[in-house]
Amino acid sequence: LINKSSGINAEWPLRPGTQSIAIVRYLxxxxxxxxxxxxxxxxxxxxxxxxxxxxxxxGRLCYDKDFDTKKEExxxxxxxxxxxxxxFLGDGPYVLGCKLTYVDFLIYEYLDQIKKLAPDxxxxxANIVKAMTAFESLPTLQKWFNxxxxxxxxxxxxxxxxxxxx
Numbered sequence: 001l002i003n004k005s006s007g008i009n010a011e012w013p014l015r016p017g018t019q020s021i022a023i024v025r026y027l028x029x030x031x032x033x034x035x036x037x038x039x040x041x042x043x044x045x046x047x048x049x050x051x052x053x054x055x056x057x058x059g060r061l062c063y064d065k066d067f068d069t070k071k072e073e074x075x076x077x078x079x080x081x082x083x084x085x086x087x088f089l090g091d092g093p094y095v096l097g098c099k100l101t102y103v104d105f106l107i108y109e110y111l112d113q114i115k116k117l118a119p120d121x122x123x124x125x126a127n128i129v130k131a132m133t134a135f136e137s138l139p140t141l142q143k144w145f146n147x148x149x150x151x152x153x154x155x156x157x158x159x160x161x162x163x164x165x166x
Contacts, residue, residue, distance in 0.1 A: 021048065023145035028102025040096055044103045047095045050085060051067070051106045054098075058113065067162030075118055086125035093127075100138070108135045113156045116165045 015049045028034040035041040045132050061067060063073045087097065094104045111132055122128060144150055157166030 007027060009133060021052065024102050024106060033102045033105075035096065035101060040099075041099075044095055044101055047088065048103045050081075050088075051103070051110050054081065054085075054114075055110050058110070058117075062157045062161045062163040062165075064162060071117075075121060078114070078118065078121055079124075082121060082125050082128060086127045089127040089131055091127070093131045104131070104135060108132060113165060116156065117163060 025034070035044045045092070057074070057077075061070060064070055091097070094100050095107070108131070111122055111128060135141070153166045157163060
């Protein structure tokens with residue numbers, strides 16, 4: 001993602017592409033998918049960091065040697081978190097209502113992964129389903145969602161994890 005032709009002029013001691021949130025924010029600014037005022041930015045940042053927390057907990061579960069015993073507890077907590085996130089989204093369908101932003105891409109990615117682990121948990125929340133459906137209906141993404149590459153089994157975690165997601 002990051003190379004000399006990308007226009008990103010940053011030195012970082014780690015390998016390129018390791019700061020995915022920074023990259024997604026950059027792409028949001030570059031392609032007009034960034035909040036336009038302080039209030040919108042605060043709402044997007046709250047959603048962004050909630051998704052980071054969701055994803056961190058999900059990753060810990062997927063790599064835990066006691067995955068099978070901890071999954072039930074995780075799912076109970078997930079239901080509460082998804083309920084709160086569903087209320088946060090409100091009528092949506094996106095974090096900023098009808099305005100699509102970079103954070104909606106993060107949200108979709110996480111929820112799509114959770115659907116592999118617990119599809120009924122995602123289906124239970126109308127605003128979350130509405131957000132995912134709206135995202136999947138975006139004309140520029142429909143080609144991807146209809147592609148064989150998207151439909152093919154793929155890992156969301158390393159094959160070494162207890163839940164690779166394929």
